[in-house]
Amino acid sequence: MNASIPAPIVETDVAVIGAGPVGLFTVFQCGMLGLSCTVIDALPDIGGQCTAVYPEKPIYDIPGFPRVEAASLIAALEQQAAPFAPLYLLGQQVVRVSGTVHTGFDLETEKGNKIKAKAIIIAAGAGAFGPNRPPLEGIESYEGTSVFYMVRRRDDFAGKRIVIAGGGDSAVDWALSLAPIAARVMVVHRRDNFRAAPESVMRMQAMADAGEIDLVVPYQLKALDGVGAHLRHVTVATMDGTEKVLEADVLLPFFGLAASLGPIADWGLAVDRHHIPVEPSTAATSVPGIYAVGDVATYPQKLKLILTGFAEVAQAAHAIYRQTHPGQDLHMEYSTTKGVPGLA
Incomplete structure (x- = not known):
């Protein structure tokens, strides 16, 4: 040796x-x-x-x-x-x-x-x-392929079905930025109110009203499903247990650092x-x-x-x-x- x-x-x-x-x-x-x-x-x-x-x-x-x-x-x-x-x-x-x-x-x-x-x-x-990782079973296997805690190149997400989780500036800003190039952007937040800049929240709400963004509220992340390192579905749930399955290629959890x-x-x-x-x-x-x-x-x-x-x-x-x-x-x-x- x-x-x-x-x-x-x-x-x-x-x-x-x-x-x-x-x-x-x-x-x-x-x-x-x-x-x-x-x-x-x-x-x-x-x-x-x-x-x-x-x-x-x-x-x-x-x-x-x-x-x-x-x-x-x-x-x-x-x-x-x-x-x-x-x-x-x-x-x-x-x-x-x-x-x-x-x-x-x-x-x-x-x-x-x-x-x-x-x-x-x-x-x-x-x-x-480092990022606050959401407590989802198996999330590590998707990191770097389907789960990202930061966006380095916006164009990498063109044509993707994107779930963005969080209610702060990062979540709202990236929803606004990625919506024009993504196949779909879904924003998951556990409450109706967002903590981001009011002007940005109003822009996001206007895009949601126009059908350009899906606001999935009040829901929170529950589970991930995929093949290998590639995500297929994100399951979300309300506090009373009502579940919804979102078809997704990418999850962007923005829960701060x-x-x-x-x-x-x-x-x-x-x-x-x-x-x-x-x-x-x-x-x-x-x-x-x-x-x-x-x-x-x-x-x-x-x-x-x-x-x-x-x-x-x-x-x-x-x-x-x-x-x-x-x-x-x-x-x-x-x-x-x-x-x-x-x-x-």
């Missing part, structure tokens, strides 16, 4: 935990200071909640963009980070961290990847998160109600050499905005430069005069 070859250790200046918008901007800010980054995220794609929850949702408070869809913002941030050649380790969590600011930090992911870093920036948004700090909670950091307290001027946590930015970071009067996270990243990057280059002066330079490596 051949012994397995251990994965090589990735050496980097900064290990970035989280590939959402703030994590991606971290690569740019660190790169402008000559610091390399390795980015780790539990989700299989970059973008965090912008990709997983609302890729087609417009955002209005990003400076310079009167309106930008979340997916477009992520694409632009990825392009902005590209000149600095970040390494992305996706679909995996960091499960172990050891070391100190003096010796450097050793990180290991659940897939066995090992990273040696001089500093860590936690940009984990609301924390490590289960967020927690995950393994980060065991790193010895000070934690306050699932958030990490930081020093606002540097984004430093209670552990020297580890920084936190974005929604996971907290301090008095913190504003949970993407643009706030962008500013925190700049503070953290400069703090890390001072940490990793002791005794060297850092002269502040603007990107307009310094330029970006590889760009004209």
Whole structure:
């Protein structure tokens, strides 16, 4: 038997935990200071909640963009980070961290990847998160083929009979978006009232009145039936036991994300109600050499905005430069005069 070859250790200046918008901007800010980054995220794609929850949702408070869809913002941030050649380790969590600011930090992911870093920036948004899976027997066998917890490419669902379960913005927004291209869209919700934006709910109701969407209310998911990994029927039921069988090719359960700090909670950091307290001027946590930015970071009067996270990243990057280059002066330079490596 051949012994397995251990994965090589990735050496980097900064290990970035989280590939959402703030994590991606971290690569740019660190790169402008000559610091390399390795980015780790539990989700299989970059973008965090912008990709997983609302890729087609417009955002209005990003400076310079009167309106930008979340997916477009992520694409632009990825392009902005590209000149600095970040390494992305996706679909995996960091499960172990050891070391100190003096010796450097050793990180290991659940897939066995090992990273040696001089500093860590936690940009984990609301924390490590995954979908709230409905308690349906055998649902795992359909996941990735007929059951999806996020929509990455709208066109993948063209011509499909789609059951959307949930009553929030994701359910309503995707019902509106997919109805024009799907064979049929059926929205299952346990009550008549939806928790989504009122204008969106009114649009969905108008489409239902016109026969363009089926509102299956008040029902909830009960069972799935299919052949192999391919779904054929979704059974729904009311609270009094009345059942209905819906012919379906796809189930999209939108019951939100289960967020927690995950393994980060065991790193010895000070934690306050699932958030990490930081020093606002540097984004430093209670552990020297580890920084936190974005929604996971907290301090008095913190504003949970993407643009706030962008500013925190700049503070953290400069703090890390001072940490990793002791005794060297850092002269502040603007990107307009310094330029970006590889760009004209």
